[in-house]
Amino acid sequence: MTTQRYERLYEKIDASLKDRSASDALLRCMKRGRDTRAAALETLPGGTAFRNDVRKAKERCIEDLPRLKKQFIENVEKRGAKVFEAKTPADVIKYCIDLAKERGATHLAKSKSLTTEEIELNRPLMDAGIDVVETDLGELIIQLVNEKPFHLVFPSVHKMAPEVAKIFEKATGKPVEGNIPSIMKVVRKYLRPIFLNAEIGMTGANIGIAETGAICIETNEGNARNVSSIGKCHICVMGMEKIVETIEDAMLMILAHPVSASGQLPTTYVTWMHGRNPLGEGDGKNARESHIIILDNGRTEMRDDPDYRESLYCIRCGACMNVCPTSGIVGGHTFGHIYPGPMGICWTAAVHGLETAGNFAPLCISCGLCKEICPAIIDMPHMIAEIKHRDAKKHGYPLPNKVMMGADKAARLGSVTAAVANFSLNTRAIRKLMDKTIGLSADRNVPPFTYPTFMQRFKDHRLKVVAPQRKVAFFVDVYANYNDPDLGMAAVRQLEALDCEVVLPPQDASGYPFIAYGDLDRARKTAAGNVAKLFPYANQGYDIVSIEPTATYSLAESYPHLLKNNNASRRVADHTHELFEYLNKLEEDTGNAPMSRSLKGRKFGFHIPCHQRALGSGHGAIEWLRRRGAEVEVIETGTCCGMGGTFGLKAGLLGHKLSMAVGDALFDLFKAAEIDAIVTESSVCKIQLAEGTGLEVFHPLQLL
Missing domain, CATH: 1.10.1060.10 (Alpha-helical ferredoxin)
Structure with missing residues (x-):
């Protein structure tokens, strides 16, 4: 489609999938970034708690930005530097060209600056006769081949050493060996005269500090320090959002930047600039100047x-x-x-x-x-x-997205017409037709529909808990209702065995596909409808329990956002629980564990669905399985399995093909692990992992 x-x-x-060399290099770099970040956080007091502090600081500073910007400008000017407020990219370009002409400058050395890339500053400067050279190695490589960055922090990660050697052979006119030490030797020699002879040095700024008028630049190569200090004129182009209130705020950002990007504590070079000293004046030439351009641009x-x-x-x-x-x-x-x-x-x-x-x-x-x-x-x-x-x-909306946003209605119809629907899903010719017309991938295994549904079966469920210790409002969502009612009933039996009164409130599907594909009108309508139906139960002391991670995520995370954290949405979110963390708590409180099949001697690889990472990261299910004797190993790449909810159900490149490419690395890990089967709580991840690995995949409840 x-x-x-x-x-x-x-x-x-399509080009990326056919030639995976660039993505393989990028994936290695991404994994290294995630792994080193995780290792650094193990040594950092408080671990990830700094994120809450960063959030609060940014909220406060952006709220007070007009005042902080004014204070920053006043303090910068007190230190003898010049400030220019640029509303548009054109304003920045004109200011820089005029300044270069005024100083008679034709050579400009740049350090990495995302803000100048945002406004594509290099080209108009070069068109004005100014020789502009990027001095950050990754940015220099990108400049020499006239490309854009491949990654925000690692712009030339897709370029291998032999290719980089060829790039510098062309730039220098001399042979360069295709190994990193040889390349670095050539680069240092190439850049040294550029640093020494530049008439203007240009940088960005990671931080501007309102209370002192200072800027802070963080690098690992030291090039920004050379660019900003050697030449007679320094220009800093920074977005207005970089301004924080205090030095303490700045120190927090100096921690957050490198540990989040690459696991460093901190970057190799942290340069603080408070204007410029007057060295070099008195020789009859232009004095040393510092210019700070504060960009708005939207x-x-x-x-x-x-x-x-x-x-x-x-x-x-x-x-x-x-x-x-x-x-x-x-x-x-x-x-x-x-x-x-x-x-x-x-x-x-x-x-x-x-x-x-x-x-x-x-x-x-x-x-x-x-x-x-x-x-x-x-x-x-x-x-x-x-x-x-x-x-x-x-x-x-593209038709396949419309189809996926109607998945709950399709499942309802599929359940009512289960025999016909399942025949169609297993008939290759019909699946190919669906692939071409509505965008449901013919290559994707779709779970069969079942009738009667969980909701219908629950109506006939007669068990009454005599002396209930807890009251549970069960949220079933699509899969356990229309595809696997046995799974829903197994959850109910587990809850009832731990003395819970279980009720099934009126409810619609969670509606997360509306969020995923951007139909926020229907997402808000669904959220408001489900919250209105569940709120009375939460108010009466019922705990809301769901077995589908995305449904739980919707109730606990998405609905409050969609409904602007109104009282009802927050109440429902606060009463929402994942099934297994809830079961474990009940077992601990009652000292009772329902009789179930022993899993002793069995080893499972556990997959954490993406939306579960915002909840309990699967710890509840893992603990529940271990209590029953199972050996459980979390197997992960640190990112998604590729299914992405209904994304992987779609046909073609923006669906099944890209989905499976994302999952390749995880599939390999599972296939290499010595496990009996895969366990996950997500119905859609289960589809993806079964197809990608050829292994059996179970929901924890199916192991009883």
């Missing part, structure tokens, strides 16, 4: 838009890219415009336009992992859903 709008996107995805509008405001909390660490499953396969040239990755969708929409962001927003499969790793806990999944929503107001 293709549309004219996405033809270029399909071409890029940031004021972002701050005023409640759906985009959190974008300004971004500290440009690239952690979201290190965990994004589809970005790891296609890279920043496909998953991005100038800013790549999940946050790239948000920033592209704000500074380069909704249309541009909409061209690659479908690559977000709404796994939610970006929020779980973000040092500022930015709710990227829901921001991206808003961008998809606004984009769809103009362009509509």
Whole structure:
């Protein structure tokens, strides 16, 4: 299924899947970033607790940004530096060209600056006769081949050493051996005269400090320190959102940036600049100057838009890219415009336009992992859903997405007509027709439908708990209702065996596909409807228990966001529990464990679904299995299995093919593990893992 709008996107995805060399290099780098981050957090007092502090600091500083910007400017100017507030990219370009002409400068050395990349500053400067050279190694490589960064932090990660050697052979006119030590020797020799002879040095700034007027630049190569200090004139181009209130705020960011990006504590070079000293004056030439350009370029509008405001909390660490499953396969040239990755969708929409962001927003499969790793806990999944929503107001929804958003209705029909529906799902010719017409992949195994449904069976369920210790409102969602009612009934029996009174409130499906594909009108309607139905039970002391991770995530995380944290949504969220953490707590409280089959001597590989990472990361199910004698090993790559809810059910490149490519690394880990079977609580991850590994995959309840 293709549309004219996405033809270029399909071409890029197809090219990435056919030649995996770039993505393999990127995936190795991403994994190294995740692993070193995890190792660093083990040694950091409080572990990930710093994220809450970063969040609070950014919330406070963005709220007070007009005052802090004014204070920052006043203190910068007191130190003798010059400040220019630029509303648009054109303002920055004109200021820099005019300054270069005024100083008679034709050579400009740059350190890595995402803000100058945002406005594509290099080209107009070069067109004005200014020789611009990037001095960060990754950025220099990208400049020499006229590409955009492949990753926010590792811009040239897709270039292997032999190719880089050829690039510098062309740049220097001399042979370069294709190994890293030889390349680095050549690069140092290449850059040294550029540092020494540049008339203007240009950097960005990681932080601006309002109370002192200082800027802070963090690097690992030291090039920014050379660029900002050797030449007579330094220009810093920074986004206004980089301004924080205090030195303490800045120190917090200096911790958060490197540990989130690459697990460092801190970067190799942390440069603090408070204006410039007057060295070099008196020789009859231009005095040493420092110019700080504060860029708006849509940031004021972002701050005023409640759906985009959190974008300004971004500290440009690239952690979201290190965990994004589809970005790891296609890279920043496909998953991005100038800013790549999940946050790239948000920033592209704000500074380069909704249309541009909409061209690659479908690559977000709404796994939610970006929020779980973000040092500022930015709710990227829901921001991206808003961008998809606004984009769809103009362009509509592709047919496969419409089909997936109607999955609950299709399942209801499939259950009523189970014999016919299951025959169709198992008939190759019909599946191929569905692939071509509605976008349901012919290559994807779809679980059979069952009749009667769980809800119908529960009506006939007669067991009454005589002296209930807890009251449970059971939330069933789609799969356990229409595809596997036995699973739902097994959960009910476990709860009742622990003296719970279980009721089944009126309810609709969780509606998460509406969020994933950006139909937020229906997402809010579904959230409001389910909250209205569940709120009375929460108020009466019922605990809400769900067995599907995405449904639990919807109740606990998504509904409060969609309903602006109103009292009812928060009440429902606070009363929502995952099944196994709830069962374990009941067993501990009662000292009783229901009789069940022993799993002693069996070893299982456990898969944590993405949405479960925001909940209990599967710890409840793992503990529950271990209490029954099982040996359980968590097997993971640190990112998604690739299914992405209903994303992996769709046909083609923006569906099954990309989904399976994302899952390849995880499939290999499971196949290499010495396990009896795979266990996961997600119905859709179960489909993906069974297809990708050929192993048996069970829900924990199915092992009883």
